[in-house]
Every structure is written in structure tokens, then in C-alpha cells.
């Protein structure tokens with residue numbers, strides 16, 4: 627074959643040769659020609675150089691795209707962190723506002739000085755009901771026990787802020803017990819006080835952080851805020867506060883007592899320990915707290 631024609635054929639094959647895609651025969655033809663043709667050898671070098679440069683730009687482009695992607699992932703991550711933080715901050719502020727409002731409502735309700743309160747507590751198979759009529763620094767308190775035998779009125783108690791006497795009247799025994807207290811009583815302080823009342827700003831902030839707050843309806847329809855420790859899962863204590871008055875409706879200690887079948891360790895019933903309070907504002911009259919005529923009662927005096 628003439629040298630010039632051979633060069634043309636070989637040069638057509640060079641790109642394939644550099645990419646290593648030629649058949650064995652073509653490869654051999656190219657290699658034997660290259661042995662004694664400097665011109666074609668130089669062409670091959672130029673082709674190889676071009677390929678190298680091309681690969682280099684391509685990998686640079688890929689690097690650049692990777693960088694851009696990494697940056698946008700970082701940016702998205704940062705934005706989600708900020709969003710999560712904002713969400714937490716919003717929840718926190720919302721709880722703080724609720725706790726502040728409910729504590730304020732409680733103070734306002736107490737300032738009325740006129741509250742009827744009913745306290746219900748379970749004692750084994752009995753239920754104890756304490757009815758208290760508060761008015762202008764005085765109270766009358768009736769202690770009742772309900773059981774399968776019916777209702778038993780245990781005694782009625784009278785007290786007032788301006789006296790250090792506590793009077794207990796048992797109608798069943800026709801007996802009056804008078805207790806002399808060394809310090810004067812503050813009748814209103816016996817109203818169940820939610821722990822968020824009378825707390826300072828820092829304590830309220832801590833409470834807002836540690837407590838979860840949700841809204842729920844008591845069985846009688848009262849709209850309540852239910853406060854619960856959100857970090858201590860072993861503490862199943864719930865505090866129910868009346869939205870409007872801030873008064874403590876009930877305290878529930880979840881799963882606090884377990885009943886077993888007699889003589890076994892088989893669980894029969896899991897009961898929540900519950901203390902409930904009912905209130906009426908501004909309904910107590912002077913008649914409600916008046917000390918009745920006990921002239922035929924025996925009077926006993928105690929000092930303590």
C-alpha cells in the first residue's frame with residue numbers, strides 16, 4: 627500500500643485506537659504503521675491529549691455540580707433547623723401565655739371572696755364530699771361520707787378570718803367542739819390552689835417549659851386546660867384547670883392504684899386516683915354561712 631493512503635486509513639482509525647474500541651486486526655495495522663510513521667504518531671498524541679483535556683473538564687463540571695448540591699442540602703438543613711426552633715418557641719410562648727392567664731384568672735376568682743366549693747375524694751368503697759361555702763372571709767364546711775349505707779353527715783365546720791376559733795358541729799351527737807387556734811385562720815387559703823398560682827416569672831417560665839398543656843372537656847362540659855409533666859413519663863399526674871376561672875377542677879394520678887382478685891396477684895382493676903372540685907362563684911349568701919342556734923348542744927373546748 628502506498629504510504630499516503632495508509633496514513634489516511636490509519637488516521638481514520640486513530641480515534642478508535644485511542645478509545646481502545648478497534649478489532650485486533652485493525653489495532654495491529656495501526657500499531658505496525660505507527661512504528662515507522664512519526665506523522666501519525668504525532669496525530670495520535672494530539673488525539674490522546676484532546677481526550678485527556680475533555681475528561682478533565684467533564685470531571686470539573688461534575689465536581690462543581692456536586693458542590694452546588696452539597697450547598698443546597700446544607701441550606702435546606704439549616705432552614706429546617708430554624709423552622710423547628712421557631713415551632714418550639716411558638717409552642718413555648720403559647721404555653722407561657724396560657725399558664726399566665728390561668729394563674730391570673732385564679733387570683734381574680736379568689737378576690738371575689740364568694741365561692742362555693744365541693745371537694746370529692748374516693749376512699750376505698752366510700753366517697754367523701756366536702757362542701758364549703760366561702761363568703762367575705764368566713765366559711766361553713768359540711769363533711770359528708772357516701773357509701774352503700776347511704777349518706778352520713780360527719781360534722782359541719784365554721785371559721786372566719788377575724789377569729790382564731792374553729793367550730794365543729796356534730797348534729798348526730800348534739801355536740802359542738804370549739805378549737806382555739808394559736809394563729810388566725812385564713813379561710814380562703816383552704817381553696818385548692820393550682821401550683822402555678824403565686825409563682826414568679828421564672829417559675830412560670832420553667833413550668834411552661836416542663837409542662838405540656840392541652841385542652842379537654844370535663845365530663846360536666848367544663849372547658850379545661852390539662853397540665854402534665856412532658857419529660858418525666860413515670861409521673862402520670864394531671865392537673866385540670868377551669869379555663870374561665872383558673873380554679874383547680876381535678877387532680878388525677880393515673881394508674882395509681884391496682885386492685886387484685888382476692889388472695890392472688892392477678893390484676894382486677896386499675897384505678898386512677900382522682901380528687902375533684904366543683905365551684906360556683908358569687909352564689910353564697912349570708913344565710914348559707916350563718917351559725918345556727920345550738921342552744922341545746924353540749925359545748926367542748928379544745929386548745930391546740
Ligand SMILES: [Zn+2]
Pocket residue numbers: 632633634636659663665666
Ligand atoms: Zn502515517
